[in-house]
Each structure stands twice: as structure tokens, then as C-alpha cells.
Amino acid sequence: MKKIATRDAYGKALVELGRENPDVVVLDADLAKSTKTIEFAKHFPERFFDMGIAEQNMIGTAAGLAAAGKIPFCSTFAIFATGRAFEIIRNSVAYSRLNVKIAASHAGITVGEDGGSHQSVEDIALMRSLPNMTVLVPADAVETRAAVRAAAQIQGPVYIRLGRPGVPVLHGDDFHFEPGRAVVMREGDDATIIATGIMVATALEAAGLLEQEGIGVRVVNMHTIKPLDEEAVIAAARETGVIVTAEEHSVIGGLGGAVAEAVCACHPVPVYRVGLPDVFGESGKPGELLEKYGLTAAHLAARVREAVTKKGRR
Amino acid sequence: MDGEKIKRLEEKARKIRRHIIRMTGAAGSGHPGGSLSSADIVTALYFEVMRIDPQNPRWPDRDRFVLSKGHAAPVLYAALAERGFFSVEDLLTLRRLGSPLQGHPDMKKLPGVEMSTGSLGQGLACANGMALAARLDGRDYRVYVLLGDGEIQEGMVWEAAMAAAHYRLDNVTAFLDHNGLQIDGPVARVMSVEPVAEKWRAFGWDVQVIDGHSMEEILQAVEKARAVRGKPQMIVAETVKGKGVSFMENMVEWHGVAPKPDEVERALAELA
Numbered sequence: 321m322k323k324i325a326t327r328d329a330y331g332k333a334l335v336e337l338g339r340e341n342p343d344v345v346v347l348d349a350d351l352a353k354s355t356k357t358i359e360f361a362k363h364f365p366e367r368f369f370d371m372g373i374a375e376q377n378m379i380g381t382a383a384g385l386a387a388a389g390k391i392p393f394c395s396t397f398a399i400f401a402t403g404r405a406f407e408i409i410r411n412s413v414a415y416s417r418l419n420v421k422i423a424a425s426h427a428g429i430t431v432g433e434d435g436g437s438h439q440s441v442e443d444i445a446l447m448r449s450l451p452n453m454t455v456l457v458p459a460d461a462v463e464t465r466a467a468v469r470a471a472a473q474i475q476g477p478v479y480i481r482l483g484r485p486g487v488p489v490l491h492g493d494d495f496h497f498e499p500g501r502a503v504v505m506r507e508g509d510d511a512t513i514i515a516t517g518i519m520v521a522t523a524l525e526a527a528g529l530l531e532q533e534g535i536g537v538r539v540v541n542m543h544t545i546k547p548l549d550e551e552a553v554i555a556a557a558r559e560t561g562v563i564v565t566a567e568e569h570s571v572i573g574g575l576g577g578a579v580a581e582a583v584c585a586c587h588p589v590p591v592y593r594v595g596l597p598d599v600f601g602e603s604g605k606p607g608e609l610l611e612k613y614g615l616t617a618a619h620l621a622a623r624v625r626e627a628v629t630k631k632g633r634r
Numbered sequence: 635m636d637g638e639k640i641k642r643l644e645e646k647a648r649k650i651r652r653h654i655i656r657m658t659g660a661a662g663s664g665h666p667g668g669s670l671s672s673a674d675i676v677t678a679l680y681f682e683v684m685r686i687d688p689q690n691p692r693w694p695d696r697d698r699f700v701l702s703k704g705h706a707a708p709v710l711y712a713a714l715a716e717r718g719f720f721s722v723e724d725l726l727t728l729r730r731l732g733s734p735l736q737g738h739p740d741m742k743k744l745p746g747v748e749m750s751t752g753s754l755g756q757g758l759a760c761a762n763g764m765a766l767a768a769r770l771d772g773r774d775y776r777v778y779v780l781l782g783d784g785e786i787q788e789g790m791v792w793e794a795a796m797a798a799a800h801y802r803l804d805n806v807t808a809f810l811d812h813n814g815l816q817i818d819g820p821v822a823r824v825m826s827v828e829p830v831a832e833k834w835r836a837f838g839w840d841v842q843v844i845d846g847h848s849m850e851e852i853l854q855a856v857e858k859a860r861a862v863r864g865k866p867q868m869i870v871a872e873t874v875k876g877k878g879v880s881f882m883e884n885m886v887e888w889h890g891v892a893p894k895p896d897e898v899e900r901a902l903a904e905l906a
Contacts, residue, residue, distance in 0.1 A: 384763020
């Protein structure tokens with residue numbers, strides 16, 4: 321299957337957006353080559369601002385640009401964008417619902433060799449906790465392009481989570497993206513995997529493995545963490561009786577947390593959360609890290625199998 | 635300089651100081667000290683310097699003012715009300731539930747507030763963003779910012795200072811309300827920020843040092859700043875915390891404490 325990194329798709333989508341909308345401006349914090357905002361910078365140098373290694377100032381400047389009618393996209397690694405600049409995002413952007421887009425790359429452990437200091441596994445939790453913030457986690461290149469275009473249409477702050485490695489292209493060009501509306505990628509009655517970002521492809525693979533054993537798994541692509549498609553979550557709970565969430569993020573506060581919150585309130589069923597188990601990452605090849613932390617199709621299938629067995633005993 | 639104009643502005647500043655006392659007194663909390671120290675600067679901006687239209691607060695070509703030291707909200711609210719952005723009677727709702735006059739300025743709630751501030755250190759970056767937008771749009775508006783001297787202990791201020799100079803934002807004029815006091819005591823003792831003028835100069839800014847309570851010096855400094863090309867401008871305003879109320883002047887205790895009813899009366903008598 322063809323693989324494209326979501327950050328590469330982001331770089332392309334920005335150029336396209338820049339052509340269509342003169343109000344789109346882009347800021348980066350000395351990582352333009354890595355986040356791919358360099359593409360926009362090449363095409364529209366007068367609308368690109370490198371802010372140097374100063375993420376707080378980048379977000380604050382974007383707030384001012386937005387207050388004056390611009391649509392700023394800010395990019396750097398997810399750890400710095402959401403961690404270093406968190407309180408600026410809260411007070412200068414989200415508090416006033418300013419039209420700032422934060423498109424952060426190198427999220428999760430697939431950053432790889434750079435190690436735990438650079439692997440953001442808490443950014444979804446941070447961004448999801450902010451009022452007025454929309455949180456998008458695209459699964460592939462097609463979804464990334466759609467998310468970037470949707471973000472530009474949304475009046476208010478949007479966080480887009482992007483990754484470093486190439487990931488399979490799951491959608492055709494006719495894919496319709498609606499923020500806040502989950503996509504059922506395949507049907508099944510025995511369990512549901514709700515996945516986000518790069519884990520959607522992994523979830524589909526896991527569902528394929530389980531099908532061979534006669535376990536039917538529904539795969540829900542939750543590309544929008546906030547606002548969460550509670551309807552899709554409740555339907556999964558009601559119709560399949562058990563949910564396994566999958567994310568390249570801490571099991572605390574991200575997709576798993578959001579799904580568990582919705583399920584608890586509306587239709588309690590067991591929810592098993594697959595993700596980083598309250599630990600930091602480390603150096604290694606992305607594939608090795610995914611294996612070590614249980615973010616592979618085989619691991620995910622094992623968790624689903626276990627969940628389905630337990631469900632039968634209830 | 636036009637003596638009549640100076641007299642008019644001085645009288646307006648006194649009126650704004652009276653509002654600050656009444657507002658914080660009625661609220662029972664708030665920050666009178668740093669509001670009083672910056673009252674002359676804010677008065678000069680809103681009643682002489684800035685191109686604004688209270689009837690059209692979102693006018694694209696308006697000059698902007700960002701109160702980076704957001705706890706001085708009372709001085710901003712008093713100036714906006716006196717200038718006609720909203721009713722003067724609303725001032726007494728400061729910090730009450732449901733009032734658009736939040737404890738720290740909220741741009742979504744109150745017309746005329748250009749940026750929500752309060753968490754220190756963030757305003758200059760926002761002002762820079764507005765200034766960059768002006769350049770992109772080919773508009774000639776200017777952006778004014780007021781920083782506190784304690785506030786510049788925040789590292790983000792210096793990130794923004796660097797960026798303003800790097801991008802040659804000569805449409806940004808900042809004031810430093812150099813009153814020398816912060817909550818825990820004298821700035822010099824808590825965490826020295828000196829030498830401030832040299833620091834800003836080293837960061838690539840045009841710097842002037844003035845008496846922040848002399849209307850004449852404030853206006854002259856703004857005039858000079860506007861003529862600067864290729865550099866942002868910092869006007870270090872030497873001020874007195876609590877200025878205008880004898881028992882508040884240079885008293886750190888009045889940073890974030892509201893006057894009681896009898897103190898309100900005494901203060902208003904001094905500001906009559």
C-alpha cells in the first residue's frame with residue numbers, strides 16, 4: 321500500500337490553501353524543513369514567518385495576526401507546540417477563540433531515534449482540555465489535506481496532530497471529511513476498535529487478523545477528538561458491547577479518555593485503552609517502538625480477542 | 635506645545651484616576667497601584683494619540699492598544715468609557731458576575747479591548763502579530779503596548795522583543811510602566827530587570843526614557859517614536875506606583891488591594 325507521511329500531506333495542503341486564500345499565513349519555529357511548512361515558505365515568502373526557537377512567541381504572534389483578520393497556521397513539533405506554549409494557547413488563543421491553527425508534526429513515539437524528550441504522548445490530552453479548541457488527528461494523507469482545509473473554514477482555534485513516518489493511504493480521492501463525524505471503516509458485531517491517527521491503519525489490519533478467527537470487528541476512525549462523535553461511540557457500545565481504543569498517545573486523557581467518558585455517561589460497556597501506558601517513550605526505530613509499546617496489529621488483535629472473551633463471560 | 639491641550643489631558647487623567655478609585659472601591663478588589671501609575675500614558679494614547687472611532691470599534695484602520703499588564707484593567711476600562719466605547723455607569727460593575735468588565739480584559743466581552751490579557755508577558759507578541767498583519771494588508775495603523783516592569787521578567791517578552799526588531803516592526807510602540815514595584819516587593823529586590831533601557835536597545839529597539847507623568851514628555855516621545863523607521867520603539871516611562879493618591883504612592887501594598895470606603899473618599903478628595 322502506498323505510504324505518505326501526514327506532515328508531507330500537510331506541506332502540500334498548505335500551498336494549495338495559500339493559493340486560494342490570501343489571508344492564510346504560516347509561522348514556524350525553526351523546524352520548517354521537518355514540519356514541511358518550507359513548501360509554503362517557498363511559494364509565499366511574504367506570508368511565512370520563521371519565529372526562531374521561540375514557540376511561546378510564535379503562538380502569541382499568531383494570536384495577534386488572527387485578531388487582525390489573518391488565518392495563521394503555526395507549526396513545530398507537537399511536544400513544543402502544545403507543551404512549551406500551552407499557557408499561551410490557553411490565554412492568548414483559546415480564551416478569546418482566536419482563529420489560530422496549530423498544526424504540529426512529529427507527534428507520538430514514531431518520532432523514533434530522537435527519543436522520549438521529543439515524543440509527544442500528551443498533546444491530545446492538553447489540547448482537548450481547552451474550551452473552544454477543535455482537535456483533529458488525521459489518519460492518512462487524504463484525511464490530512466481535508467483536515468487542513470476544514471480547519472481553515474472553522475472560525476476558532478484548531479489543533480491538527482501530524483506524524484513523522486509514512487503511513488498507508490486509506491482513503492480514496494472521493495473521501496468526504498466532516499469534523500466531528502467519525503468514519504466507520506469496516507463493520508463488525510463482536511467488538512469495536514475506535515482508533516485515531518496512524519492507529520487507524522493498524523486497527524484495520526488487526527480487524528483483518530481477527531476476521532480469520534471468526535471475530536467480527538467494527539473499526540471506527542475517530543479523526544476528530546473534539547468535538548467527539550458521541551453518537552458513533554454510543555452506537556459502538558450498544559451494538560458491539562465492547563470497545564478497544566487505539567492511539568499513539570498516552571492512555572490518559574486522549575482518545576481513550578474521551579471515549580471512556582462518553583461511554584460511562586451514556587451506555588456503560590467495557591472500554592480497553594491501547595496506547596502509551598503512562599510512560600515516556602525512548603530512542604529506537606519507529607517500528608521497534610510501536611512493537612515495544614504494543615501499538616501493532618498483533619498486539620491490538622490480542623487485546624480485542626481478550627476483550628471479546630471477557631465480554632462473553634459477563 | 636499647546637498648553638490648553640496639556641491641561642485638558644491632565645484633567646482627563648485626573649478623571650480617569652477618580653474612576654480607578656471608584657471602580658476598585660466598588661469591586662472590593664483589583665489593582666489600583668499599577669493602574670494609577672499608567673494613567674497618564676493611557677490617557678495620552680486614548681485622548682490624543684490614537685486613531686480610533688468608539689462608534690466603530692472594529693474599524694480595520696484603527697490604531698490598536700494592547701494592555702500587556704492586564705491587571706491594570708481599571709485604567710483601560712476608565713479610558714474606554716470616557717472615550718465613549720460604553721457607558722461610564724458600567725465602570726462600577728467591575729469584577730461582578732455577568733459584567734463585561736472582567737478582572738482582566740476580555741476582548742470577547744468588551745468593545746474596545748483589542749486583546750485578552752492578564753497572564754503576564756503575552757501582550758507584546760500579540761501586538762507584533764497585529765503589526766505584521768498591518769504590513770501584509772498595506773494598512774498604516776500603529777500598535778501601542780503597555781508593559782509592566784515586573785512583567786518583563788517573563789522570558790516570552792524577550793522572545794517578542796527579538797522578533798519585533800528582527801521583523802523591523804516600526805509600527806509598534808511600547809511603553810514600559812517603570813514604577814519599580816511588584817507584588818512581592820521592589821522589582822530590584824525580587825528579580826532585577828535593570829538596566830532596562832540598555833536591554834531594549836541591545837535587542838534592537840529605539841529607546842527613550844521619559845517622566846511617565848509628564849503629559850508633555852509622553853506626547854513628545856510618541857511623536858519621536860512615530861518618526862522612527864525600521865525599528866520598534868520602547869518608551870521607558872519612569873512612574874510612581876499609586877500616582878496621584880498620597881497614601882498609595884510607592885506603596886507595594888496597593889498593588890492588588892482595593893481602597894475601603896473611607897480611603898475612596900480620601901483618595902477622591904486628593905484627585906478633585
